[in-house]
Amino acid sequence: xxxxxxxxxxSAVVERVEDSHPDDLIAQRLRDLGFVEGEQVRLVARGxxxxxxxxxxxxxxxxxxxxxxxxxxxxxxxxxx
Amino acid sequence: MSxxxxxxxxxxxxxxxxxxxxxxxxxxxQKVANYAGVTVERKEGRFTAPSGRVLQILDLPGTYSFxxxxxxxxxxxxxxxxNYPGEAAPDLIVCVADATNLRLHLRFVLEVxxxxxxxxxxxxxxxxxxxxxxxxxxxxxxxxxxxxxxxTIAVKRGGARALIERVDGEVPEAAPAQPDDPIxxxxxxxxxxxLLAATVRMPRATDALDDALDRWALHPVFGLMILAVxxxxxxxxxxxxxxxxxxxxxDGFDWLGAQLGVWLPEGPLRGLLKxxxxxxxxxxxxFLPEILVLFFFILTLEESGYLPRAAFLLDRLMLGxxxxxxxxxxxxxxxxxxxxxxMGTRSIQDPRDRLTTILVAPLMTCSARLPVYALxxxxxxxxxxxxxxxNLQGLVLFALYVAGIGGAMLVGWVxxxxxxxxxxxxxxxxxxxxxxxxPRDVAIGLYERSAIFLKRLTGVILALTILMWFIxxxxxxxxxxxxxxxxxxxxxxxxxxxxxIFAPLGFNWQISLSLIPAFAARETAVAALATVYAVAGGDxxxxxxxxxxxxxxxxxxxxxxxxxxxxAPQCMSTLAVIRRxxxxxxxxxxxxxxxxxxxxxxxxxxxxxxxxxx
Numbered sequence: 001x002x003x004x005x006x007x008x009x010x011s012a013v014v015e016r017v018e019d020s021h022p023d024d025l026i027a028q029r030l031r032d033l034g035f036v037e038g039e040q041v042r043l044v045a046r047g048x049x050x051x052x053x054x055x056x057x058x059x060x061x062x063x064x065x066x067x068x069x070x071x072x073x074x075x076x077x078x079x080x081x
Numbered sequence: 082m083s084x085x086x087x088x089x090x091x092x093x094x095x096x097x098x099x100x101x102x103x104x105x106x107x108x109x110x111q112k113v114a115n116y117a118g119v120t121v122e123r124k125e126g127r128f129t130a131p132s133g134r135v136l137q138i139l140d141l142p143g144t145y146s147f148x149x150x151x152x153x154x155x156x157x158x159x160x161x162x163x164n165y166p167g168e169a170a171p172d173l174i175v176c177v178a179d180a181t182n183l184r185l186h187l188r189f190v191l192e193v194x195x196x197x198x199x200x201x202x203x204x205x206x207x208x209x210x211x212x213x214x215x216x217x218x219x220x221x222x223x224x225x226x227x228x229x230x231x232x233t234i235a236v237k238r239g240g241a242r243a244l245i246e247r248v249d250g251e252v253p254e255a256a257p258a259q260p261d262d263p264i265x266x267x268x269x270x271x272x273x274x275x276l277l278a279a280t281v282r283m284p285r286a287t288d289a290l291d292d293a294l295d296r297w298a299l300h301p302v303f304g305l306m307i308l309a310v311x312x313x314x315x316x317x318x319x320x321x322x323x324x325x326x327x328x329x330x331x332d333g334f335d336w337l338g339a340q341l342g343v344w345l346p347e348g349p350l351r352g353l354l355k356x357x358x359x360x361x362x363x364x365x366x367x368f369l370p371e372i373l374v375l376f377f378f379i380l381t382l383e384e385s386g387y388l389p390r391a392a393f394l395l396d397r398l399m400l401g402x403x404x405x406x407x408x409x410x411x412x413x414x415x416x417x418x419x420x421x422x423x424m425g426t427r428s429i430q431d432p433r434d435r436l437t438t439i440l441v442a443p444l445m446t447c448s449a450r451l452p453v454y455a456l457x458x459x460x461x462x463x464x465x466x467x468x469x470x471x472n473l474q475g476l477v478l479f480a481l482y483v484a485g486i487g488g489a490m491l492v493g494w495v496x497x498x499x500x501x502x503x504x505x506x507x508x509x510x511x512x513x514x515x516x517x518x519x520p521r522d523v524a525i526g527l528y529e530r531s532a533i534f535l536k537r538l539t540g541v542i543l544a545l546t547i548l549m550w551f552i553x554x555x556x557x558x559x560x561x562x563x564x565x566x567x568x569x570x571x572x573x574x575x576x577x578x579x580x581x582i583f584a585p586l587g588f589n590w591q592i593s594l595s596l597i598p599a600f601a602a603r604e605t606a607v608a609a610l611a612t613v614y615a616v617a618g619g620d621x622x623x624x625x626x627x628x629x630x631x632x633x634x635x636x637x638x639x640x641x642x643x644x645x646x647x648x649a650p651q652c653m654s655t656l657a658v659i660r661r662x663x664x665x666x667x668x669x670x671x672x673x674x675x676x677x678x679x680x681x682x683x684x685x686x687x688x689x690x691x692x693x694x695x
Contacts, residue, residue: 026507032146033509034185036270044292048301049397053406053508055299059184060286062295062512064393064406069507 003073012075093177095143096513101235130249180210197258323371334363375417384518403497415445441489460627461639587638587688641688648680
């Protein structure tokens with residue numbers, strides 16, 4: 001499942017960030033910002049137009065990601081504790 | 082370097098409170114410049130430590146990693162390693178981390194540590210961390226990191242005491258430098274997790290209050306409504322607080338001019354001081370309050386953390402016209418003045434998005450255009466009520482703002498479709514925690530911006546005001562001349578020459594002439610018209626000027642001039658800033674010519690069409 005498919009308010013665990021093309025700087029950036037295996041993420045909010053961008057919380061940080069950016073992150077859905 | 086000066090570099094993630102800490106340490110003693118050839122800001126300040134040692138502090142740009150995704154990151158890394166030409170390596174690195182967001186910030190701390198230089202870690206925002214019940218085992222963190230760790234509260238008086246004591250003491254030993262490769266890079270996250278598990282206890286990942294605020298601020302419907310209300314209040318405030326102060330300054334200069342008229346003997350000196358400097362400069366200086374009020378709100382919104390929320394709400398809309406949510410902040414500043422707006426595009430990391438923002442920023446109706454609008458609308462548009470509640474003058478002003486925004490959207494869309502680079506560009510924007518804006522940080526920001534405005538005023542604008550007075554006074558009319566003196570001056574000839582170009586737009590020679598100084602600084606168009614008509618016809622200040630205009634040209638010309646000012650090539654200073662910020666004359670040429678073309682076409686249509694109906 002992709003981070004961009006996560007319903008609003010749902011939590012998930014990051015599996016990996018996939019490069020959408022060779023030498024993908026956006027993917028590298030996501031990994032630097034902490035989107036690495038085992039991290040828990042939560043979809044906090046979605047933009048008002050076309051449900052884009054997405055607001056994703058990872059650790060204590062909230063990042064706004066466009067759908068195409070979030071689609072690089074594959075996640076495992078997780079029940080909210 | 083003298084033995085008792087210590088060079089300290091401040092680094093940290095964006096939103097770690099680094100600038101507030103810098104302000105706390107150095108107060109007003111700051112020097113802001115640029116790194117040579119690039120657009121990255123270099124901020125330096127100094128203060129004297131209790132031991133008498135001078136600490137020279139360099140505030141480096143906020144950085145997430147050393148991956149060199151942006152020029153900021155490259156420069157930060159080069160400066161820290163002592164590889165930046167002309168910049169000595171710092172004696173000590175102070176790495177600032179937000180104690181409430183260590184999962185993200187510790188990773189960068191580890192990256193800095195690997196450079197193999199002396200580092201002190203400042204755990205900032207300890208007050209917020211305590212309030213939220215976050216427990217940090219500082220001695221254990223210090224032991225595991227192998228770095229001295231101090232606690233700071235950048236926003237509280239004396240909140241940097243522990244840091245000052247630490248950096249004033251002995252410089253800590255550096256950890257051995259470690260190679261930087263993708264494998265050890267991935268390892269950093271694992272190290273951070275280990276550190277957190279051993280030293281930090283967090284009852285809750287985020288602040289409950291922030292979550293509650295965001296539920297409203299980012300709500301698809303209420304969020305947009307809140308944004309609209311905030312924008313509305315800001316612009317209301319500019320008029321209700323800024324305008325009276327501006328009027329006061331204008332009146333002050335009129336009074337000064339009148340006094341000079343009494344005390345000075347008739348002659349060129351009196352003409353220069355009264356008609357040239359007092360009338361011209363007073364009009365322009367009158368804007369400072371409005372600019373300050375607008376900046377006060379922009380800075381406050383920025384400090385509070387609300388602006389990234391606005392960028393989040395608007396990103397999709399901006400993306401559609403070739404911009405990004407991040408463009409929102411610079412474009413909003415451009416309503417005050419395009420110069421700080423264009424400087425603000427530094428926060429847009431993507432070069433293509435940044436250039437588009439720079440090109441459209443001058444289309445936002447800057448406050449320098451307001452006096453021109455105010456004068457023409459006041460003189461030509463009747464005070465009708467429309468539909469019982471709206472004022473026709475207000476509606477015209479509103480339409481001019483909308484024309485600017487609409488024009489910017491159209492231009493952005495065109496640039497997007499002309500551009501060869503269709504690759505994906507990232508948003509990847511952090512929404513920081515909400516924060517109470519600090520008066521000191523807002524005050525320092527306001528001081529910096531008003532300094533820029535006043536520097537521009539005293540330099541370029543004053544020189545041009547004097548030049549305008551000179552060319553409209555000399556040469557004096559020959560003996561026995563019948564027409565007004567200005568007809569014989571240099572200005573008269575220049576204006577009549579330019580009229581050939583601008584006549585199809587309905588501009589008379591006085592207007593054509595005022596476009597010359599308007600190119601230097603738009604607000605001087607009013608000053609120039611005031612000077613020209615003051616010289617030509619005695620009393621032409623205030624309502625006198627409006628009267629002089631209504632008797633001299635038609636409504637169609639006035640509308641055409643309003644439209645011209647909505648789109649016309651921005652002032653010289655803006656072009657100079659574009660040159661500095663993009664390092665390219667080509668962008669300056671593109672910017673100037675597209676705006677000239679758009680303004681000429683729009684004014685031509687306005688004049689020719691309204692002439693048929695009015």
